[in-house]
Amino acid sequence: MKETIIALICSILFITSLRAQPEKIPYLGDRPGSFEILSRTNYSTYLKFTPTEMAANMERIKELVSIVRQDPVLADIKGFMGRARIYDISGTTKCNYGVPARVSFEFSDYLYSKGKISYNTIEPPEWSVLLNQMSGYWNGFNTEKCMFTIPFSKKTIAPGIDVYDEMTYVIYDPSRPPYWVPVTVEEAFAVAREEAKKEKDEISAKYLNEFLEKEWAAISPANLKSQAYYGRRNRFS
Numbered sequence: 001m002k003e004t005i006i007a008l009i010c011s012i013l014f015i016t017s018l019r020a021q022p023e024k025i026p027y028l029g030d031r032p033g034s035f036e037i038l039s040r041t042n043y044s045t046y047l048k049f050t051p052t053e054m055a056a057n058m059e060r061i062k063e064l065v066s067i068v069r070q071d072p073v074l075a076d077i078k079g080f081m082g083r084a085r086i087y088d089i090s091g092t093t094k095c096n097y098g099v100p101a102r103v104s105f106e107f108s109d110y111l112y113s114k115g116k117i118s119y120n121t122i123e124p125p126e127w128s129v130l131l132n133q134m135s136g137y138w139n140g141f142n143t144e145k146c147m148f149t150i151p152f153s154k155k156t157i158a159p160g161i162d163v164y165d166e167m168t169y170v171i172y173d174p175s176r177p178p179y180w181v182p183v184t185v186e187e188a189f190a191v192a193r194e195e196a197k198k199e200k201d202e203i204s205a206k207y208l209n210e211f212l213e214k215e216w217a218a219i220s221p222a223n224l225k226s227q228a229y230y231g232r233r234n235r236f237s
Contacts, residue, residue, distance in 0.1 A: 028110040028117065033077035037065055037084045043101050046090040057099040061086065064103060064129065074105070081108040081119040085126075089133055098132035105129075145191050147183055149230045188228035189216055 039062075041054045049057075065084045069075060074082055087102040108124040110117055134148060151165045162170045172179050192212055199205040 025112050026117075028112060029079040031079060031110055031117070033079065033081045033110075033119075035069065035074065035077060035082035035084075037062065038086065040086055043086050043088040044090040044099055045088055047096060047100070049099055053099065057101070061101065061103060061131070064131075065105075068105060068129070080110060082106065083108060089130065096133060100133040101131045102133075103129045103131065147188070147191060150180070182227040184225050185219060185228045186224040 039058065041051070041058055044054065069082075083106040085104045085106055087104060089100050089102045090096065091100075104126045105128070106124045106126045108119045108121055110119050151168075153165045155163045155166075157163055160172050160174045162172070164170070170179065189212070196205065196208045196212060199208055
């Protein structure tokens with residue numbers, strides 16, 4: 001009788017241990033991945049371009065993706081699925097040149113659940129390139145006049161590649177004219193005065209205009225044609 005009870009207990013424990021064993025999760029870091037471009041031609045809803053222009057720009061975007069894919073991480077994809085998604089960033093600003101777009105390189109890691117392998121498509125880690133539009137890292141002073149501030153810290157690390165504050169890259173054709181032109185003190189003040197006229201509150205408008213005129217009076221006529229600076233680290237362009 002005692003042996004029977006012991007055997008029964010051992011059987012129960014053995015069955016319980018089998019049920020309690022966790023599912024073995026495979027290592028997915030070496031699993032080959034693929035890459036796709038989520039192609040579209042409707043990524044400029046505010047700025048109107050012809051179908052031919054959009055198709056031609058799409059080919060340039062594909063060329064950009066091919067260049068980025070030369071990086072070892074995207075050339076030999078393992079452990080994730082790579083995708084290039086195109087976003088509409090046209091907006092209504094007057095400062096766009098060419099067809100603006102944001103190309104987001106997504107890194108969708110593999111997921112394992114209940115014996116099935118899938119990959120994450122909901123807000124995966126990504127790295128973006130803005131085309132024909134300035135980065136929002138800089139605060140624009142007046143977007144209608146296409147003026148914005150740029151950091152003093154600038155390095156040209158290769159022909160056609162400038163780096164600002166070691167975090168924002170501007171890629172351009174060095175054979176073409178400068179991608180922005182410095183703004184003079186006189187031009188910056190003219191825009192500031194136009195902005196001040198939009199102030200509806202009389203008291204705020206009074207103090208704002210007094211401040212501008214005080215600043216204007218402190219600048220010598222010889223410096224009015226000089227390049228404008230904003231604060232200690234930024235300059236207008």
